[in-house]
Amino acid sequence: MAENTPKYFIDTTYGERLDSNGYAPSLLSDDDSCYFGHGLQTVRHEVFFGPNRTNSKRTGMWVYVCTLCHNEIHHTDGEKDRRLKREAQEAFEKVRSHEDLIAIFGRSYT
Numbered sequence: 001m002a003e004n005t006p007k008y009f010i011d012t013t014y015g016e017r018l019d020s021n022g023y024a025p026s027l028l029s030d031d032d033s034c035y036f037g038h039g040l041q042t043v044r045h046e047v048f049f050g051p052n053r054t055n056s057k058r059t060g061m062w063v064y065v066c067t068l069c070h071n072e073i074h075h076t077d078g079e080k081d082r083r084l085k086r087e088a089q090e091a092f093e094k095v096r097s098h099e100d101l102i103a104i105f106g107r108s109y110t
């Protein structure tokens with residue numbers, strides 16, 4: 001990467017400042033420990049994954065989770081997935097609105 005490449009750029013659709021990987025700042029957490037309180041190695045998880053993965057990145061709907069929690073969310077623990085979606089929706093609606101949530105993600109999780 002060239003030295004003068006900007007580290008961040010502004011997403012004109014949602015007005016968020018994205019990092020070089022396309023992530024707006026998370027609305028759910030501001031550190032890189034597991035969202036569910038574990039101290040293990042973490043990965044970024046897009047809360048509304050699948051077809052809404054990019055929208056999740058661009059609106060801060062992502063968290064760091066440990067690899068154990070990540071596996072549970074995607075494969076074995078639907079309640080953990082639903083809890084995260086509910087909490088993300090609440091965080092989203094505090095800074096935007098319910099109408100925006102439906103417009104962007106297509107449904108409500110509360």
Ligand SMILES: [Zn+2]
Nearest residue numbers: 044045046049
């Ligand atoms: Zn994930």
Ligand SMILES: [Zn+2]
Nearest residue numbers: 034038066069
């Ligand atoms: Zn965890």
